Amino acid sequence: MSASSLHDIEAQSSPSSTSDSETSTVLQPARSNQGGVHSDKEHDGYRPCQCEDGLRRLSRPGLNRSESIVARVRSRPTVPRFTHPLAREKTSQDQLVDFDGPDDPYRPINWPMHKKVSTTLLYGLVTMSATWASSSYSAGTDQVAEEFHVGTQVAVLGTTLFLVGFGVGPLLWAPLSEVYGRRIAVLIPMFVAICFSFATATATNLQTIMITRFFGAFFASAPVTNTGGVLGDLFSPAHRGIAMAGYAMAVVGGPTLGPIVSAAVVAQPWLGWRWTEYLTGILQSFILLMAIIFIDESYPPKLLVSKARNLRHETGNWALHAKFEEWDVSISELSRKFLVRPIQLLCTPICLLVALYASFCYGILYMQLGAVPIIFNEIRGWGTFTSELPFIAILLGSITGAGINIANQFWYNKAYHAAGDRAVPEKRLPPMMLGSVLFGGSLFMTGWTAQPDVHWIVPVIGLYLTGTGFNTIFQAALNYLVDTFQMYAASAVAANTFLRSCFAAAFPLVVSPLYHNIGVGPGSSIFGGFACLMIPVPFIFYVFGKRIRAGSKWSKASVF
Structure with missing residues (x-):
């Protein structure tokens, strides 16, 4: 919409009205009109008329002219409310x-x-x-x-x-x-x-x-x-x-x-x-x-x-x-969908716990940016480049996790077709259930085998399991939120995205002072303990998820 169109709309909707003198100034006739007589076509009511009769019509109550602040600054005349003979007719299919x-x-x-x-x-x-x-x-x-x-x-x-x-x-x-x-x-x-x-x-x-x-x-x-x-x-x-x-x-x-x-x-x-x-x-x-x-x-x-x-x-x-x-x-509509509604969804148990779990795992992934160099460069004495190579183990683990999710998709499809081609959210959770156990155990394994007297392959295996657990949890959580909230899926994903970025931003700052002050093993145990506390989440929703979904106005549409 052009700036002039915005100005015109703003002007016609302004509650303030001008005086008669202002009106006559705005509608100063461009040419004389003997007797103020015009044809009916010229007085159709859909455009301003410059004759005396037209001025009288515009000065009646309900047709007062108004000017906004923008119009005054620009010294531009306002126009009457836009209308059209077909304005009240609905659009046909x-x-x-x-x-x-x-x-x-x-x-x-x-x-x-x-x-x-x-x-x-x-x-x-x-x-x-x-x-x-x-x-x-x-x-x-x-x-x-x-x-x-x-x-x-x-x-x-x-x-x-x-x-x-x-x-x-x-x-x-x-x-x-x-x-x-x-x-x-x-x-x-x-x-x-x-x-x-x-x-x-x-x-x-x-x-x-x-x-x-x-x-x-x-x-x-x-x-x-x-x-x-x-x-x-x-x-x-x-x-x-x-x-x-x-x-x-x-x-x-x-x-x-x-x-x-x-x-x-x-x-x-x-x-x-x-x-x-x-x-x-x-x-x-x-x-x-x-x-x-x-x-x-x-x-x-x-x-x-x-x-x-x-x-x-x-x-x-x-x-x-x-x-x-x-x-x-509408800015208010978009704000409600992507600012207000995500907060409202985070007040539901499914969105809160699933997004919190996925965000915690996402934060652990970025925590490894500081943890891996500490374990393999500072403790084991590897070089700058070689100490970053264990990240390959996380990538390989993620590939394995992707394979698990793909395998689950075939099982999910059977439930999907059996339900009349409708989403069955709980069937997304088995990879997450497996990944929750692998993820929690991997943090303990990596942390307590960081010392040089333990073969380097052991903490690398721990990182591999971290990647496997992360991908199964992360993807299953995203699919579960989309299937659960359906028409509000964009808001649920927005809540998950914001929360996971908060975790990812904080964890790299925490890992270095934590590991240097209390040690890699105890520090990893803290994160591993939180990971273990989250293990029941997918199991609870797998059993009681449908009942919980039915009790929320945001997710009851996914219940059948």
Whole structure:
């Protein structure tokens, strides 16, 4: 909507009215009219008239002219309330543009499988490049601290602020994806994030690093936030679990591969920490270019808007439009959906406990950015690069976890079809039940075998189990929230995203002083104890989940 249109609407809705003198000034006749006589067409009531009779009509009660502050400043005349002879007629169904049936190939869910796979892969790579940036900085924190003469804990704030940005960004990008579509709400923010990656690489002081890291994450959170919505556009519940497994790998791939590559860069004296950021920006640029070329819009309402626009131009029937175009975007509505409603959902037992558990596991994953170097570099004496290699074990464990989730999808499909093609949330939980046991045990195993007198493969196996447990819990939790809250799924995912970013931001700051003060074993036991306390969560919801869902207004729609 143009600025002039906004002005006109604001002016006609203003409660204040002008005096008669102001009215006559605004409607000064452009030409004389003998006797003030006009045709009926000129007095149709749908546009201002400049004759004496027209002025008398506008001065009657109910037709007072008004001016807003903006109109006064701009010295622009106001206009009467807009109307039209057909304004009170409702839109007929024949004028609404929709898909041509459930099998319409234009619908994203009916796209060819190769296009679905390529779209998922590209969005996954964009997501991985964003999460890569969250961890690539960690390998160079010692060099940052040395260059700018600050403590290591201060330098670690670069990672913490990045993860804070990851938590704040979804509050903007999630609503934008439902207004402007997935593609714009992901690719444009990622371009800005790339600019901040290069800005970090060229920073001349610590303040610039911290600011650019935060805003880089704020914009880079767009693909992390909206890729789940893309998968919902492309896949039915019967196939979404497999796609989510691939997406979860992208979420894990960045934090596990980033430190390894960055450590190799930092180990070269002619490169240093700045090249970890240059490399991040280059990687993000290449992936973004591929995404711009090959990714198409997948948000069904936006596709229907494009279809309606093409039909209007082809047929000349300007009444044709998509239902989405009737939506008057409201800031209050978007705020309620992505700010207020997530908080309301967190007051329900399912959303609170499941999101809390997934967020705790996500925080543990980022805690390893500080824990792995302490165990393998400081305690075992490995080199800068080799001490980051155990992250591969977390990645391999995550691949195993993805395999478990995919296997569960086939079992889920049987329950899904048996229920009349309706989601059965509790059937998403078996991988989470297995992963909860593996995850809790892995933290004790890694912590208490960190000493050099224990073979290095033992803590590495512990990290492998951490990756397996994380992926099974993380993906199952996301699927369970989507199936449970259905029409409120976007709000539930927003609550989960914000909460997990808070955990991920805090844990890297905690791990170093905790391990150095009380030891790796006792420190890991604290986190392992919390993980064990969360083990009953999936078991409780597997048994009582349907009853709990039925008792909440947010989730009772998923009960049948």
